[in-house]
Amino acid sequence: MDVLVVSDIHANLEALRAVLDDAGRYDALWFLGDAVGYGPDPEACVQLLIERSPAIWLAGNHDHAALGKLDVSDFNPEARAAAEWTAGQLSDAVRARLNACVPRIDDAGADVTFVHASPRSPVREYILNAALAEAAFDGFSGPLCLFGHTHVPAAYDEAVDGASRHPLTPDAPLDLTGGRWLVNPGSVGQPRDGDPRASYLRLTAHADGRRSVTLRRVAYDIAATQAKILAAGLPPRLAARLEFGW
Ligand code: ZN
Numbered sequence: 001m002d003v004l005v006v007s008d009i010h011a012n013l014e015a016l017r018a019v020l021d022d023a024g025r026y027d028a029l030w031f032l033g034d035a036v037g038y039g040p041d042p043e044a045c046v047q048l049l050i051e052r053s054p055a056i057w058l059a060g061n062h063d064h065a066a067l068g069k070l071d072v073s074d075f076n077p078e079a080r081a082a083a084e085w086t087a088g089q090l091s092d093a094v095r096a097r098l099n100a101c102v103p104r105i106d107d108a109g110a111d112v113t114f115v116h117a118s119p120r121s122p123v124r125e126y127i128l129n130a131a132l133a134e135a136a137f138d139g140f141s142g143p144l145c146l147f148g149h150t151h152v153p154a155a156y157d158e159a160v161d162g163a164s165r166h167p168l169t170p171d172a173p174l175d176l177t178g179g180r181w182l183v184n185p186g187s188v189g190q191p192r193d194g195d196p197r198a199s200y201l202r203l204t205a206h207a208d209g210r211r212s213v214t215l216r217r218v219a220y221d222i223a224a225t226q227a228k229i230l231a232a233g234l235p236p237r238l239a240a241r242l243e244f245g246w
Contacts, residue, residue, distance in 0.1 A: 001027050001028070001204070001205040002025075002026050002027050002202060002203075002204050002205075003026060003027060003028045003029070003030055003202070003203040003204075003205075004019075004023050004026045004028070004029045004030065004200060004201075004202060004203075005030045005032070005146055005183075005185045005200060005201040005202070005203050005213070006019060006029070006030070006031050006032070006185060006188050006200045006201075007031065007032035007033060007034065007060075007116075007147075007148030007149075007184070007185050007186070007187060007188070007200075008032070008033070008034040008060065008148050008149070008151050008186075008187035008188060008189060008190060009031075009034065009035050009036075009039075009045050009049075009187075009188045009189045010034055010035075010036065010037050010038040010039045010062065010187065010188070010189035010190045011035070011036045011037065011038060011039030011040060011041050011042040011045050011086065011189065012038075012039040012040075012041065012045070012188065012189030012190065012198075012220075012225050012242075013039075013040075013041035013044050013045050013048070013225075014220045014221045014222075014224050014225045015188050015189045015198040015218075015220045015225065016045055016048060016049075016188055016189065016198075017048070017220075018198055018218045018219070018220035018221075019188050019198050019200050019216075019218055019220075020048075020052070022216060022218045023200070023202070023216075026202075028054075028055045028056075029052050029053075029054040029055060029056075030054060030055060030056040030114065030146065030203075031049065031054040031056060031057045031058065032056075032058050032060070032114060032115070032116055032146060032147065032148035032149075032185070033057075033058035033059050033060030033061075033063060033101070033103060033116035033148055033149075034060030034061065034062045034063060034116065034148065034149070035049060035060070035063055035098065036062055036063055036066050036086050036090070036098070037060075037062025037063070037065060037066060037079065037082055037083055037086055038062070038078075038079065038082050038189070038190055038234075038238050039082075039189050039190070039225065039229065039238075040225065040228035040229045040231070040232045040234060041228065042066065042086045042089050042090060042094075043089055043090055043091060043094055045189075046090070046094040046097060046098065047094065050094075050097060056105060056107070056114050057101050058101055058102065058103055058104070058105065058114055058115070058116045058148075059098065059101035059102055059103045059116065059123075060103065060116040060117075060123070060148065060149065061116070061117065061123045061124060061149070062079070062082075062083065062086075063098050063101065064103075064123060065079075065083040065086075065087075066083055066086040066087050066090065066098070067087075067095060067098055067099055068087065069099075070123070072084075077235070078235040078237050078238055081234065081235050082234055082235070082238060085232065085233070085234060103115060103116040103117070103122035103123045104116070104119070104122040106140070106142075108142075111142050111143060111144065112142065112144045112145070112146060113140040113141075113142055113144070113145040113146070114145075114146050114147075115140075115145060115146075115147045116147070116148055116149055117147065117148070117149040118132075118136050118139065118147060118149070119136050119138075119139025119140040119145055119147075120135065120136060120138070120139040125149075126149060126150050127147060127149075127150060127154075127156075127182065127184070128150055128152070129165070130156060130162065130163045130164055130165050131162075131163075133156035133163040133165070133182050134158070134162050134163035136182055137158045137163060137180060137182065142180075143176075143179070143180050143181065144176060144180070144181050144182075144183065144211070145181070145182050145183075146183055146184070146185070147182060147183075147184050148184060148185065148187070149184075150184060150192070151186060151187035151190055151191055151192035151193070152184065152186060152187075152191075152192055152193045153168045153184055153185060153186030153193065153199050153201070153215050154168065154182075154183070154184045155167075155168050155174055155176075155181060155182070155183045155184070155213070156181065156182045156183075157179045157180065157181050157182075158179060158180040158181075159179075163182075168213075168215045169215065170215050170216060170217045171214060171215070171216070172214070172215075173204070173212040173213070173214045174212060174213050174214070175210060175211075175212045176210075176211045176212060176213060177209075177210045177211060177212075183201070183213055185199060185200050185201035185215070186199025186200070186201075186215070187199055188200060190241070190242065191245045192245065192246050193245060194244070194245045194246065195217060195245045196222060196242060196243055196244060196245035197217040197218055197219050197220070197245070198217070198218045198219075198220055199215065199216070199217055199218075200215075200216055200218070201213045201214065201215055201216070202214045202216065222242050222243050225239075225242060226239035226240075226242060226243070227239075
């Protein structure tokens with residue numbers, strides 16, 4: 001079984017298309033939330049996701065903000081402006097689809113917990129380091145939790161002496177057999193680890209029972225997305241940051 005794990009698309013249609021082209025064939029698509037917010041194509045991104053019918057489709061904080069389900073007073077000014085603009089772009093059908101999503105799913109069949117942000121706080125908490133990951137392990141009981149929200153690819157395992165972070169290198173499989181893991185695929189539409197290429201994971205369940213993840217990074221037409229952000233009247237900083245991967 002070969003699964004695409006994507007998160008934080010953020011209305012970046014060029015990045016989403018590049019990821020799906022790069023991925024080719026797969027058995028299932030798991031999406032960890034934030035389809036919209038920041039980017040210029042919220043309606044088209046959700047429509048493309050609907051076509052691909054993800055087996056897992058979570059809600060993120062920016063999805064909630066666009067639906068008016070989250071108070072945006074603690075968003076930074078650019079995020080708040082984008083949330084307000086996004087709210088006016090969505091069709092009733094897309095709003096209804098986003099409204100049906102929840103920020104956490106515990107899937108006993110797949111033996112995976114899915115959260116947008118963290119198991120303790122599925123919409124808001126940022127798991128940014130090993131200390132926060134260690135606390136997050138208390139929030140789920142299975143062997144694997146997939147999370148997004150930070151826009152930084154990361155893998156943590158629950159070692160005896162505290163959680164530790166493992167490097168996720170593009171195209172180098174990381175074996176998740178044994179122990180418990182928290183894994184983040186990074187962001188499709190607004191990476192924040194200094195690499196501007198779109199980020200996603202392939203999760204492979206091998207015939208012998210082993211499970212591994214492989215990070216992929218994909219170049220896309222950043223200039224096209226930037227031009228659309230500016231043409232839509234969204235904050236220019238949201239365009240500028242894409243080329244720095246921040
Ligand atoms: Zn996000």
